[in-house]
Amino acid sequence: MIILHIVLLSFFILDKVSMSHRRGNATSTELERTKRSFYCHPGYFVCNSTNICVEQRFICDEYQDCEDGSDEWNCTDLNKDKYYNMLFQKRPDEDRDKMTFKDCKINYTATICQCSGKSLFCENRMLKIVPVNLPRNTKELDLSGNDLKVVNHFNFTSLNLLEILIFNNAGVSELGKKVFHKFLSLRYLYLNGNQLHTIQNGTFLGSSTLRFLYLSYNPIQRLPVGSFLGLGNLEVLFLRHCLLTTIPQNIFKPLKNLKSLCLDENKIESFPNGVFSYLTKLETLSLSRNNLKSIDAKVLEGLWKLNTLYLTSNSLTELKPQNFGNLTSLLTLDLQDNEIHTIDVKAFELLGKLNSLNLKDNTLRHIHAECFVPVKNLQYIYFSSFYSCSLVRHVRVCEPNGDGISSFSHLLDSVVLRVCVWLVAGAACIANASVMVGRALLKETNSVHSFYIKNLSIADFLMSLYLFLIAGHDVAFRGKYIRHDVNWRHSWQCTLAGMLSTLSSEASIFIMTIITADRYMSIVYPLMLRRRTMLFAGTCITASWTAAVIIALLPALNLGYFGDEFYGNNGVCLPLQIHDPFSKGWEYSMLIFCGLNSAAFGFITYAYITMFITISRSKLGLRSSQQHQDRAIAKRFAFIVGTDLICWVPIIIIKFLSISGVRISSQLYAWVAVFMLPINSALNPVLYTLTTQLFKQQLARIVYTWRAGGGGVRVECTPALQELSGISMTSAPRHHHGRWSSSKGNSASLTTSDVRSFQ
């Protein structure tokens, strides 16, 4: 166990070291020196001051490939920050908490509100009415956190100089007509988090000075057409997280100067045609987190100035020709987290200025490189899988750079991973082969148990074949993986690899469960031992293999349910589906990796614990050796359960996490997929054969025979040697059979080989 940890740790350190080397100077094949008067080949980008062309994947990789470092310039997509800057705009008074109160500059003598400079702060005072007779030169009034309910214009005294009025969470449920018309200089109005169900016609009449209006977090379901009448100078309107389902056609007509409109987190399913057509100055439109199934050119008509459009987290399924129409000023288009599966070749036509395009978290299957030809100025593009980056070679920054396992150039990106695959494959191959050969040659007393172990090593041996297959293709694709990626993932070799790994891991799990059940029966119900015939064992094993073969074969049968990328989901052909947790066939993957395997693991853990308890309770006769023996058995059981735990539980946990929406680090994913899963196959021979008493005895016998010069002198194992090699119990039955009774009081004697079989 400790050794395993040391090995893992050293691999981890090696990995970190190798990462720093991976970003070495680009080699001559990776950099192409061309004259500036020429052009860089597609997929290459010229440095600012030298004539070096740098490949797309070396741009923004945190290593300077250009002498002037210009390949690391412009790496931050400023478009991305704009959204959060918009959502979390500071209120003019945001830093009030830090601000020390200034002297009161207005003639305020009452004690209800706190005065600072020309501001009056009356928040959280449990006010039920708006304070009256406020000084006429007040510039800012904060009434947040009170309980005002219905507010009308006669509740206010006219404050000609008031610029900022804050009513956040003030319990306002109704606003009368022309309610703010007495504030002749009002610029900012905050009404977030109130109980407004609607905004009636003409509410804002007479507030033509208003620039910023915040109505987020109100239970507004419907808005009449005249809600925003009189807001001719409004620049920013927030209606985030209301309960809006529809937007009337002409509602935005008065908002001739609107620049930013946020309708996030509503329940809007569609917009009437031309609803935004009056917003000729609109620059930012955010429709994220609604239920939009489609949006088309007719809806977005007239937005000449629009430069930022957010459609994140909707239900868009396809992009039709000229889907966004004539948005000739558009710079940023965010389509993350939709269900887009088809993109028409002409979908992005007329978006000539587009600079940043986000297509992450969509179910893109077949997109053509031609889609992106019209968007010549695209600088940043985001996909879910790095494979798609090969479609947009003219875009300077494409993310992601890899999926943790593969990258543009290599099937196995990490050097350590590459080495590990060979090591684990070799170890699993040699260990399992020697178990098979060894057990076939040596005569064994417990043939049923040996039969199980032989089958286990066949199953584990298949895993080494899988690893060799992957490692071999990794070598074949070295340096140019992206060119082979699609073909490889859809090839029969990849399907075969996926089937091998599934067959191996499932057969292995089934057989381990059978072995556990067998041991469990013989320890906990020793009277039923007669059942352990070769016929019964053969039936169990045949059933396991059949089940495993069916499980592995089903996805390869071209059933519609699995799609064509069940095994070809990633470069190593594992149907783990961690990065794309809801891709086709995820229920099946979930059933195998979580359902079946955690059930098996649960049973194994339970069985070993029960066995241990039974053993330690029942051995009353043996006193001196008991503790030592208990410890030895406990150690071995803990080792078996522990290795299963470190191999399988991370996979189960990670899979559950990814299903529940947690983003799994791609590094971790790679290690789990290529290392955790197969390592059990390399360890099983150690657990079930190489460290057992029986094996040690056989080995000792051979060594002793050899030492004796082959003179035919067979040296029997001395108890001392057995002591040294682990458990003293096996020497005991020679002198007296241990009588073990089960907890239920039944008793039966165990043969030496029974006990040996699990030691």
Ligand SMILES: *[C@@H]1O[C@H](CO)[C@@H](O)[C@H](O)[C@H]1NC(C)=O
């Ligand atoms: C990269 O190249 C520069 C100059 O071409 C050289 O000075 C530097 O040592 C190289 N770095 C590595 C890691 O090879």
Ligand SMILES: *[C@@H]1O[C@H](CO)[C@@H](O)[C@H](O)[C@H]1NC(C)=O
């Ligand atoms: C980029 O190169 C040009 C000359 O080709 C130079 O004038 C300019 O200063 C460089 N830009 C930076 C930021 O170094």
Ligand SMILES: *[C@@H]1O[C@H](CO)[C@@H](O)[C@H](O)[C@H]1NC(C)=O
């Ligand atoms: C960085 O962006 C600026 C402005 O878009 C552009 O002028 C410049 O050429 C870009 N630099 C590189 C190295 O792409």
Ligand SMILES: *[C@@H]1O[C@H](CO)[C@@H](O)[C@H](O)[C@H]1NC(C)=O
């Ligand atoms: C403040 O109010 C008092 C009486 O209420 C008045 O005498 C005084 O002139 C006022 N000062 C200003 C600056 O308005």
Ligand SMILES: *[C@@H]1O[C@H](CO)[C@@H](O)[C@H](O)[C@H]1NC(C)=O
């Ligand atoms: C507004 O004025 C009416 C009539 O004077 C009064 O009943 C009501 O409580 C006032 N509401 C607020 C919020 O001040």
Ligand SMILES: *[C@@H]1O[C@H](CO)[C@@H](O)[C@H](O)[C@H]1NC(C)=O
């Ligand atoms: C609001 O005004 C529009 C005309 O601007 C009218 O058609 C509509 O019926 C009015 N709605 C209400 C609730 O008064």
Ligand SMILES: *[C@@H]1O[C@H](CO)[C@@H](O)[C@H](O)[C@H]1NC(C)=O
């Ligand atoms: C796009 O809009 C421009 C005006 O900004 C107009 O001249 C042009 O015809 C429109 N193109 C299409 C295809 O609608």
